[in-house]
Amino acid sequence: xxxxxxxxxxxxxxxxxxxxxxxxxxxxxxxxxxxxxxxxxxxxxxxxxxxxxxxxxxxxxxxxxxxxxxxxxxxxxxxxxxxxxxxxxxxxxxxxxxxxxxxxxxxxxxxxxxxxxxxxxxxxxxxxxxxxxxxxxxxxxxxxxxxxxxx
Numbered sequence: 001x002x003x004x005x006x007x008x009x010x011x012x013x014x015x016x017x018x019x020x021x022x023x024x025x026x027x028x029x030x031x032x033x034x035x036x037x038x039x040x041x042x043x044x045x046x047x048x049x050x051x052x053x054x055x056x057x058x059x060x061x062x063x064x065x066x067x068x069x070x071x072x073x074x075x076x077x078x079x080x081x082x083x084x085x086x087x088x089x090x091x092x093x094x095x096x097x098x099x100x101x102x103x104x105x106x107x108x109x110x111x112x113x114x115x116x117x118x119x120x121x122x123x124x125x126x127x128x129x130x131x132x133x134x135x136x137x138x139x140x141x142x143x144x145x146x147x148x149x150x151x
Contacts, residue, residue, distance in 0.1 A: 003102075005098070005099050005101055005104075006097075007020055007096065007123075007131070009093070010075075010077060011090065012068070013063075016130065018097075025078040025080050027075050029076075030071075033045040042059075043148060044070070054085050056089055059088050059139070062114065062118065062145075063112075075090050081137055081140060083140075086145070104121040106121060107121070115132070117138060118134065118135055119132045
């Protein structure tokens with residue numbers, strides 16, 4: 001039997017990304033986000049998640065320096081690992097797909113350095129085109145994010 005990975009397909013900055021359901025806790029309409037002074041620009045601010053302050057991460061800014069413009073129709077994808085919880089700003093959640101692991105390619109050096117650092121794999125989907133898998137573990141370790149804890 002072929003191994004697959006269940007992935008939530010999201011759109012950020014017009015590009016299609018995949019979030020492994022292993023790290024995706026939930027998806028929420030963007031709540032009120034409080035801006036913070038003197039934090040990295042990749043942190044859009046903090047929001048209240050059931051009584052705990054969590055950071056809202058601007059993944060687009062981390063990748064290429066462009067700001068994610070938050071609109072009322074956008075979402076926060078709540079992602080976590082064993083020690084970290086945060087919200088990723090996404091334009092929309094498209095669907096869930098099961099991706100055959102033997103069809104996932106590793107990012108190559110011909111991609112921008114941030115893609116190589118923050119993308120764990122690339123999958124060519126018949127419906128959505130190229131889907132970049134966000135490496136949540138790597139995301140939580142980059143210096144722009146790892147130096148802040150709000151919960």
